[in-house]
Amino acid sequence: MRVLVIEDERRLAGTLADIIEEMGYGSAIRTDGIQGLDEAMTGIYDAIVLDVMLPGMNGFEILRQLRQAKIETPVLMLTARSELADRVEGLNSGADYYLTKPFEIPEFQACLRAVIRRQGQIIPEIKQFDDLSLSLTDGRLSCGSRSLVLSSKEKDIISLLFLNPQVPVSKEIIITKVWGFDSDAGDNNVEAYISFLRKKLTLLGSNVQITAQRRIGYRLEASHS
Amino acid sequence: MRVLVIEDERRLAGTLADIIEEMGYGSAIRTDGIQGLDEAMTGIYDAIVLDVMLPGMNGFEILRQLRQAKIETPVLMLTARSELADRVEGLNSGADYYLTKPFEIPEFQACLRAVIRRQGQIIPEIKQFDDLSLSLTDGRLSCGSRSLVLSSKEKDIISLLFLNPQVPVSKEIIITKVWGFDSDAGDNNVEAYISFLRKKLTLLGSNVQITAQRRIGYRLEASHS
DNA sequence: TGAAATCCTTAAATAAACCTTAAATGCCCG
DNA sequence: CGGGCATTTAAGGTTTATTTAAGGATTTCA
Numbered sequence: 001m002r003v004l005v006i007e008d009e010r011r012l013a014g015t016l017a018d019i020i021e022e023m024g025y026g027s028a029i030r031t032d033g034i035q036g037l038d039e040a041m042t043g044i045y046d047a048i049v050l051d052v053m054l055p056g057m058n059g060f061e062i063l064r065q066l067r068q069a070k071i072e073t074p075v076l077m078l079t080a081r082s083e084l085a086d087r088v089e090g091l092n093s094g095a096d097y098y099l100t101k102p103f104e105i106p107e108f109q110a111c112l113r114a115v116i117r118r119q120g121q122i123i124p125e126i127k128q129f130d131d132l133s134l135s136l137t138d139g140r141l142s143c144g145s146r147s148l149v150l151s152s153k154e155k156d157i158i159s160l161l162f163l164n165p166q167v168p169v170s171k172e173i174i175i176t177k178v179w180g181f182d183s184d185a186g187d188n189n190v191e192a193y194i195s196f197l198r199k200k201l202t203l204l205g206s207n208v209q210i211t212a213q214r215r216i217g218y219r220l221e222a223s224h225s
Numbered sequence: 226m227r228v229l230v231i232e233d234e235r236r237l238a239g240t241l242a243d244i245i246e247e248m249g250y251g252s253a254i255r256t257d258g259i260q261g262l263d264e265a266m267t268g269i270y271d272a273i274v275l276d277v278m279l280p281g282m283n284g285f286e287i288l289r290q291l292r293q294a295k296i297e298t299p300v301l302m303l304t305a306r307s308e309l310a311d312r313v314e315g316l317n318s319g320a321d322y323y324l325t326k327p328f329e330i331p332e333f334q335a336c337l338r339a340v341i342r343r344q345g346q347i348i349p350e351i352k353q354f355d356d357l358s359l360s361l362t363d364g365r366l367s368c369g370s371r372s373l374v375l376s377s378k379e380k381d382i383i384s385l386l387f388l389n390p391q392v393p394v395s396k397e398i399i400i401t402k403v404w405g406f407d408s409d410a411g412d413n414n415v416e417a418y419i420s421f422l423r424k425k426l427t428l429l430g431s432n433v434q435i436t437a438q439r440r441i442g443y444r445l446e447a448s449h450s
Numbered sequence: 451t452g453a454a455a456t457c458c459t460t461a462a463a464t465a466a467a468c469c470t471t472a473a474a475t476g477c478c479c480g
Numbered sequence: 481c482g483g484g485c486a487t488t489t490a491a492g493g494t495t496t497a498t499t500t501a502a503g504g505a506t507t508t509c510a
Contacts, residue, residue, distance in 0.1 A: 138392060416468060
């Protein structure tokens, strides 16, 4: 899943790329209209974030040429101007969403998701903490280039810890959330899984470890910076 | 092309219906949440214009239930509130566009067009992954010069896997999408077909294999490289 | 300091999910 | 009707996840 950002303000472009990668997609940046169009024409992207005001060629023109070349990659347009005419022109020339600057990060994320979702593709949901990332859709735990697949219970448990990494989660909560309200799982079940998870964390060589707080619960901790 | 308007302010609903008909589409109106959901559930519409504040059931809830029932009709949400949290919630619960009242008619038209445009789009007839390609029209699976014909169920299943090559697809989803919502097909049916497909993949000598992720689902994987 | 409580780890046993194959059933078409 | 194909059902085998159990390590606190 790759997203192309065409935006000449480098700081904003970088921020957007970061957000995109955080969401679990790949990203590429072009800061110039002509180059942006070239890159977009490859058709290898799953979405394009496109600024209207650009050096070389403006966003509307890029969009028109793309659509004319039958490249149907979904496009999320950005603009500083909030004029009605702009919004209408953007949408009518083939954009999928129109977002006015300044916008908040969650809104950008939501729009991008909406635009990508229409492709029929499932959006991988990814949680991060320090050098670890967990993909909830396939239960894959990664650290740097290494990664491995968790069993379903392992995934359920560690995703509880990811939820609020600084706050310890009690065994009782883990049992009710993972095994269910009226299961007959005991504390030792949790302990066993925590042990499995710790083994996998060291296998990945991660900075993160699971620490126990007696009588309180477990939490994630990034070993001293 | 038929558009459903779910909006309790009758004057606005009427205006919207007029605009929609002017654009050359058919329209229907529901002014109540429950009835709106009922009507939307028929799945016969090509787009839905959905107000957030409704008697009976609010727009977010309607949207969630629709998506849960696998009704993928594009939805354009309307709201008087312009709160960020609302917009984000709307988009993340499956809306395709979010428009804040009051809006101008041309903008509404442009949004509706953008939302509908995707719908009529031709789904690519040929899907590819690594050295494999699948032709949906004749159900032919090819790898290099070799190729063979799949049965209709085999084709349905593998095309689901092609859609999201990186993400595992659960048996539950496979059953509802291939056998239908209320079929009595069981997990073993899926397993049997996966087995058939695997046999054909090795017959083709493909690089691609179908891997199972316990309790999660199946996905395509290009073996090494 | 020492006993109790809590936590950790590992191996083995059990249960669940998945795989494969063969045979049974249904369906279309000559 | 009967052959050929797609689909479903059934059964047993394989693999993997999960649970259980037992003993060791650590902390708490009297």
